Amino acid sequence: DVKVTQSSRYLVKRTGEKVFLECVQDMDHENMFWYRQDPGLGLRLIYFSYDVKMKEKGDIPEGYSVSREKKERFSLILESASTNQTSMYLCASRLGDMNTEAFFGQGTRLTVV
Amino acid sequence: AQSVAQPEDQVNVAEGNPLTVKCTYSVSGNPYLFWYVQYPNRGLQFLLKYITGDNLVKGSYGFEAEFNKSQTSFHLKKPSALVSDSALYFCAVRDEGGGFKTIFGAGTRLFVKA
Numbered sequence: 001d002v003k004v005t006q007s008s009r010y011l012v013k014r015t016g017e018k019v020f021l022e023c024v025q026d027m028d029h030e031n032m033f034w035y036r037q038d039p040g041l042g043l044r045l046i047y048f049s050y051d052v053k054m055k056e057k058g059d060i061p062e063g064y065s066v067s068r069e070k071k072e073r074f075s076l077i078l079e080s081a082s083t084n085q086t087s088m089y090l091c092a093s094r095l096g097d098m099n100t101e102a103f104f105g106q107g108t109r110l111t112v113v
Numbered sequence: 114a115q116s117v118a119q120p121e122d123q124v125n126v127a128e129g130n131p132l133t134v135k136c137t138y139s140v141s142g143n144p145y146l147f148w149y150v151q152y153p154n155r156g157l158q159f160l161l162k163y164i165t166g167d168n169l170v171k172g173s174y175g176f177e178a179e180f181n182k183s184q185t186s187f188h189l190k191k192p193s194a195l196v197s198d199s200a201l202y203f204c205a206v207r208d209e210g211g212g213f214k215t216i217f218g219a220g221t222r223l224f225v226k227a
Contacts, residue, residue: 004156035217040122042203043157043217058214090156098207099145099164102215104156 003027006091006105013112019078021108023091029103030096032074034058034066037088037107049074050096081112115140117206119218126194127226134189134221136204146187147205147215148178157203163187174198194225 007022025032031050035043035058045058047066055066063085067075074093078085088109092102116139126132138144145164149157161172168180178189189202204218 009154033215040219042219045214048214092157099162101147101159101162102157103159104149106156107154109154 004091004093004103004105006089006108008108009106011108011110013078013081013110015082015112017078017081017112019081019110019112021076021078021089021091021110023074023076023093023105024072025074025093025103026072027093027095027103028071029093030071031094032068033092033094033102034064034074034076035090035092036060037090043090046076078110081110083112086110086112115206115208115214115216117204117216117218119202119204119221121221122219123222123224125224125226128196129193132191132194132198132223132225134202134204134223136187136189136218137185138187138204138206139185140206140208142208144187145207146178146180147207148172148176148187148189149203149205149217150174151201151203151220153200160189160202194223196225196227199223199225 004025033048034046049055049068065077091105094100094102118137147162148160151157163170163180171177201220203220207215
């Protein structure tokens with residue numbers, strides 16, 4: 001069974017903290033993605049990676065960075081957490097072909113206080 | 114630019130009745146269309162996709178979707194709804210002009226009443 005695993009289900013962090021969200025996939029997928037999900041806004045792409053050490057900005061990259069040192073792991077970093085980054089964060093991966101579906105992790109609900 | 118619209122925030126249907134969740138899209142090239150479902154406090158699960166070929170696509174849990182190129186729509190359907198179908202449904206689109214990016218709709222919450 002394919003798996004995308006996010007390191008935490010729930011996180012509470014203080015304003016100004018540096019926050020790391022980890023995602024691991026066991027499917028040897030080339031592409032990995034970080035989204036945030038907010039009510040009424042759907043999923044918005046923060047960053048994606050199409051290969052190891054490669055990264056591209058999505059639609060809302062401000063305040064975030066990413067790291068992909070190994071193919072199976074894609075980390076999202078909040079450099080200095082702010083309350084407007086309180087959200088559900090979803091990691092996804094898929095093969096590099098255009099017609100393939102994505103597999104999602106269970107999500108991390110981050111609250112910044 | 115790619116875009117996806119799910120015109121209904123919420124759909125209510127009685128158990129046993131047919132359901133439809135609407136989706137329209139806009140892309141510059143040939144579309145790759147997807148439906149995902151999200152249960153409470155969970156990630157998204159893939160339901161079905163349209164890539165090419167037959168306009169009626171069948172997927173998981175008895176769901177199907179009809180691709181209509183002239184109306185640029187990809188509505189999700191099920192002949193007989195179950196209470197367990199209650200969830201948040203997302204339509205998504207990708208095209209070759211958009212590269213790696215997939216655009217998601219805002220989501221439609223489906224309530225199936227017993």
